[in-house]
Amino acid sequence: MEAEATGFVEDQGRIAGVRLADGREIRADKLVLMADGRGSLVRKLNMLAVNQLGAPMDVFWFHLPKAPHDGEVLRGAIDTGHMAILIDRRDYWQAAFLIPKGSAEEVKARGMGWLRDQFAALFPELDLSGGLGSTDDLFLLSVALDRLECWHRPGLLAIGDAAHAMSPIGGIGINLAIQDAVAAANALAAPLAGGEHVDSILQRVQKRREWPTRVIQRGQKLAQDNIIGAVLSGRPITRAPWPVRMLDRFPLLRRVPGRIIGLGVRRERVESPKV
Template structure:
């Protein structure tokens, strides 16, 4: 029986698993998918996260993985190109954003974690619910019908569709979002130049992420307008991206409607992150807008805070229930500040720009 069961093998879950195992706490991460290859997971690893990796002695090996580096971004606004931001002067071990597909990042965390004997990872194990005993969360129930108990704590790191949300175990405060994102690949015929490009025009917003052999494309649409946009056809969608980035060749992309996926955007947070035997972190505790690509990095910071606060007492055999609330108190302020900024950008910029597309 592991001391800690972590539901969800995303950034928060895998980093928490690594840190708890490193501290001598036995931990098992339970991931519902058979691999980490989920295209909706983000790519942007910020300098703050790489500073954590540096402190753990992992930065060099992390940067040995395939990635692109950006110190700024190119954005096209009303037909004029701008270069924004300059991270190169930051006093940090990695003064840039590492654009690394999240499956690569999660593979890296797994490879580091398995070096510790107290770490275990179960793939293809969907969790259907929690075990509750005498008012305390004691373990998990699997969709296959089995059960597993946690020695001391269950951590929900299973994203914005977390069981703590769908089951109503922990209350959610919804902030709202005016947009969704269509997510698809387009061919890349040049060397990229910049790893991140954006375009803002009346009625249209598009982001291109350089993945070496193709552009991962985020096409923003008004919330709930997926069917109307899809009805215009793939040719229209490809033409809109071409208009957003004149001079770039996207011919040959989007062969099927199945090539276009919907990312439903939400912005919300739990008003309580814990109850006896249970703690929520990452997107399970606070669903972030994709604005700024900050979600991965907040999830990592949550995992660090949870390990810093809880690993010592758990390793010493203490009951962590009385101190679970300290994780939320440590992490709630930066979460609220960033979400407030995202909501302002959504309401004052994105909502208004996309409103002109109706």
């Protein structure tokens, strides 16, 4: 815990452990499981090839004060060129302001007055006094959408964002990461407990989890390209995309995205035996 891995220990072409920032080595004779997110060491050290799917936006996160009468659980607002979301955290709003990819410094240079004006226009009912004081309060999250071509090599398996960086769209990346972990446990726990070498079965985890990842990333890419990219580029949206119009017209259909977001497209249940 609280130890940064900065490199790998290799033994005759196999990954055999990690090297820590303080110089120590931790050895793993069977498997190093990389669950270290979008900035994974396997990416930093170019150990496994990454396919970029592209993301048109980055996100500034910050807190906004919330009045008791503000109500509602989640709010979003779109205007030509701008998009923002407020998540209810009971005593404050967690605010996300979407900006075109790579434009963080330009947006900061416009100043907090400019940002306050955008929020006042998007959410006219909000009382913004006491919020948006300094650019130091803005936390930049760089959005990525990509996946590794191969999630493993001898001695190492990547899961979660390390294997497939997810966009925030749908708030579904954590579900996928946990489902990967369950699938990995189902495939590997018993052989590892029995002292077996697992290199030859690592591809089973990718085989099981790659399809749901592709489906969800495809949905995120469609939303990025047709809605978010279009809004942030400043093109006026005169008509909602057809899937959105269908959801609007047939309320029962709204259960479908709810189900996909909540449960995923391939559900995982813990099946590995207690060891």
